[in-house]
Amino acid sequence: MDRKDACRILGVSEDADKVEITRRYEILLKRNKAARVEGEEQQGGASPEEIDMAYKLLMGYDTSDMVEDYELKESKILKKAGISEKKLRNFFYYHKFHILIGILVALFVGYMITDIVTKPEPDLFLAFVGDFYFSDSEAIEKKITQDIPDIKHPMVESVLTGMATGYVTEYNPDMKLTAILGAKDVEVFILDRPTYERLGQQGFLANLDDFIDKYAIDMEVNRENLLKARNDTGEHLYGIDVTKHEFFENPAVLGEKKIVAIAVWAKENPNAIKFVEYLVKKD
Numbered sequence: 001m002d003r004k005d006a007c008r009i010l011g012v013s014e015d016a017d018k019v020e021i022t023r024r025y026e027i028l029l030k031r032n033k034a035a036r037v038e039g040e041e042q043q044g045g046a047s048p049e050e051i052d053m054a055y056k057l058l059m060g061y062d063t064s065d066m067v068e069d070y071e072l073k074e075s076k077i078l079k080k081a082g083i084s085e086k087k088l089r090n091f092f093y094y095h096k097f098h099i100l101i102g103i104l105v106a107l108f109v110g111y112m113i114t115d116i117v118t119k120p121e122p123d124l125f126l127a128f129v130g131d132f133y134f135s136d137s138e139a140i141e142k143k144i145t146q147d148i149p150d151i152k153h154p155m156v157e158s159v160l161t162g163m164a165t166g167y168v169t170e171y172n173p174d175m176k177l178t179a180i181l182g183a184k185d186v187e188v189f190i191l192d193r194p195t196y197e198r199l200g201q202q203g204f205l206a207n208l209d210d211f212i213d214k215y216a217i218d219m220e221v222n223r224e225n226l227l228k229a230r231n232d233t234g235e236h237l238y239g240i241d242v243t244k245h246e247f248f249e250n251p252a253v254l255g256e257k258k259i260v261a262i263a264v265w266a267k268e269n270p271n272a273i274k275f276v277e278y279l280v281k282k283d
Helices: 003-010 018-037 046-060 064-070 074-078 085-118 139-145 162-167 173-183 193-203 209-214 219-225 268-281
Strands: 124-130 154-158 186-193 259-262
Touching: 003 018, 018 046, 046 259, 064 124, 064 139, 124 139, 124 173, 124 193, 124 268, 154 173, 186 193, 186 268, 259 268
Parallel strands: 124 154, 124 186
Antiparallel strands: 186 259
8 A cells, every 4th residue: 555545545635734634534434433333334435444554654654564464365265255355354343342252251151161060079068057257168168178088079158147248249148048958959057046947947957866875965055956847746956056166267157156957858968977977076
């Protein structure tokens, strides 16, 4: 492209000054943009790249790289496919941000799928439900694997209320708890007292009466944990107070009462039993 071509593309005379060149350049860019917004092609008009090149040439900017690129012949592959290289370049010019966002989204989705596919299946699903606060669930998972070597891939979930809600926006703990109970993935719960009584009475917790003698459970401390679930004729132990256990010290889990319970559908799960044994034996 020479100066004469550049003047023709911008529609200015060869003796036009920089003010006129800039004004004409801005007008052509606006026309191109308006045509694209309305979904129209610029019939017979210069492409945005040609306009840029012409403007920079007339303004005295270095256009050597642009000219070299402009003078390249159209790709043989594109010609065979019946695709106009000029239209293709225009498409990428106007939609480069959309394409970039699409690529980033695709990369993110690919990462998530890879993470899901490669992540091992949890061999213990522990849920904290109630008025608790802790900052690092991964640290708790690491502590479980360190203290109980048989458990290799624990997963910690939380449905936090009370002190934790100040740190969460648009959070509905009841909806999340309903989803967790419906999925029946959780095997062991750490509960505050109101949540323990609620889940126990509704029949979501396994009967732990056999733990009383087997692990010498202090019933003076746990007497208030006796409750009557659905279809019970009397009171039974559905959770054990482990508030003072060192497990909750580092990483710190804040909360007034911590009651461990096994989900009714996980009563025979060996890792669930091992985790509860760990808490009641060392408490």
